[in-house]
Amino acid sequence: MATITLTVNQAIRELSDIDPTTPLLWVLRDHLGLVGTKFGCGKGLCGSCTVHLEGVAVRSCTMPLASVAGRSVTTIEGLAGEGDELHPLQESWIEQDVPQCGYCQAGQIMSAAALLNGNAKPSDDDIDTAMSGNICRCGTYQRIRKAIRAAAEKGGAA
Ligand code: FES
Ligand code: FES
Structure with missing residues (x-):
């Protein structure tokens, strides 16, 4: 178990006592409550779990939390601009x-x-x-x- 810090939708998030092999998808959904990112195949094949890592589209279902430590993730919840402004x-x-x-x-x-x-x-x-x-x-x-x-x-x- 480990403590891992990353930036999600421009906010710094610290995850304590977590298995660093946990897929990012489940960290987002189960630990951070960001359920807009969906589970489909769990094997990197369908794209339903797509998020941005440093602006690049990645499959969060196959990305271990340890690989995004200290990096910046954007989910569908963070895509819109300030206030009510949609992307x-x-x-x-x-x-x-x-x-x-x-x-x-x-x-x-x-x-x-x-x-x-x-x-x-x-x-x-x-x-x-x-x-x-x-x-x-x-x-x-x-x-x-x-x-x-x-x-x-x-x-x-x-
Ligand atoms: S859930 Fe299908 S690619 Fe991630
Ligand atoms: S799977 Fe139903 S809208 Fe794409």
């Missing part, structure tokens, strides 16, 4: 009515946000490549693409 992708998601059951959508938005952080005007191929690891059992892929394109046109990186 441009969140606005687009609402405008395009993207979700069906919604289960995969936090991970989808986090992958899309990481894409726009590094590529403000992605091509359709860029979008397909960046989003290829995010599975949606409801098949909302066309609306996801449309929402990413719309956010990019509005200057989508927050």
